[in-house]
Amino acid sequence: xxxxxxxxxxxxxxxxATVAFNCTYSNSASQSFFWYRQDCRKEPKLLMSVYSxxxxxxxxxxxxxxxxxxxxxxxRDSKLSDSATYLCGAMTTDSWGKLQFGAGTQxxxxx
Amino acid sequence: GAGVSQSPSNxxxxxxxxxxxxxxxxxxxxxxxxxxxxxxxxxxxxxxFQGNSAPDKSGLPSDRFSAERTGGSVSTLTIQRTQQEDSAxxxxxxxxxxxxxxxxxxxxxxxxxTVT
Numbered sequence: 001x002x003x004x005x006x007x008x009x010x011x012x013x014x015x016x017a018t019v020a021f022n023c024t025y026s027n028s029a030s031q032s033f034f035w036y037r038q039d040c041r042k043e044p045k046l047l048m049s050v051y052s053x054x055x056x057x058x059x060x061x062x063x064x065x066x067x068x069x070x071x072x073x074x075x076r077d078s079k080l081s082d083s084a085t086y087l088c089g090a091m092t093t094d095s096w097g098k099l100q101f102g103a104g105t106q107x108x109x110x111x
Numbered sequence: 112g113a114g115v116s117q118s119p120s121n122x123x124x125x126x127x128x129x130x131x132x133x134x135x136x137x138x139x140x141x142x143x144x145x146x147x148x149x150x151x152x153x154x155x156x157x158x159x160f161q162g163n164s165a166p167d168k169s170g171l172p173s174d175r176f177s178a179e180r181t182g183g184s185v186s187t188l189t190i191q192r193t194q195q196e197d198s199a200x201x202x203x204x205x206x207x208x209x210x211x212x213x214x215x216x217x218x219x220x221x222x223x224x225t226v227t
């Protein structure tokens with residue numbers, strides 16, 4: 001079983017709608033989490049860091065559920081430009097700095 | 112300011128040849144990471160440098176892979192006797208350790224390696 005797992009999608013979302021998807025992690029020592037967006041044939045770009053229970057940045061909200069070992073990302077008022085693959089990365093307390101990534105969730109926002 | 116840079120952006124090599132991939136981290140970032148990403152896959156951790164500490168090489172897939180970081184800045188990932196399964200995008204990232212929110216990693220554009 002992979003340490004970090006994501007639903008590959010695609011999540012097809014009408015423009016203006018809300019979409020949410022989860023990232024589950026198996027290592028209970030995971031302490032910090034990072035959401036990246038990756039456009040086709042581009043490098044991942046940091047979207048949000050989560051060091052405690054959650055984080056919010058504009059239309060994007062991340063929520064961490066330590067009991068169930070997952071972190072979610074919610075996108076409100078989806079824009080066409082939000083179409084991308086969203087990667088989840090987890091960092092454990094015994095390997096600070098090393099990120100374990102999921103395979104990503106593809107989001108497609110349609111007009 | 113300048114982000115992470117990598118060179119070359121694309122590399123095509125014949126099976127069995129050695130290749131060197133270069134990474135220039137963000138100025139002042141003390142931590143440097145190498146990952147690789149195969150088509151349609153997530154990022155696979157390879158190696159991690161932090162300051163003068165011994166690197167974490169736990170992700171290197173075989174002894175054909177090695178990396179060094181000179182002067183605490185530029186890093187070179189070397190793959191010897193390349194195999195077709197080495198074909199992937201090799202991504203470098205850096206982060207600023209020691210301060211709040213310092214584990215955030217910023218990625219370079221990657222080197223797309225194709226082994227024929």
